[in-house]
Amino acid sequence: MCTVGGPFGNEDIKRLEAKQYACNECGSKFKGIGKNPMCPSCQSEDITELEA
Ligand SMILES: [Zn+2]
16 A cells, blocks of 8 residues: 555656766766765766756
């Protein structure tokens, strides 16, 4: 009896939080999720959020 919600919901939230970032250290661009994503190439937190 507890089937409220459906297959969508969590994925929508993740999509909204995934933003495009550019690393200021190595210049690579990546998608980050969360408040403080790190560069996947050099693990730097010195990144800039890009406008979609
Ligand atoms: Zn980097």
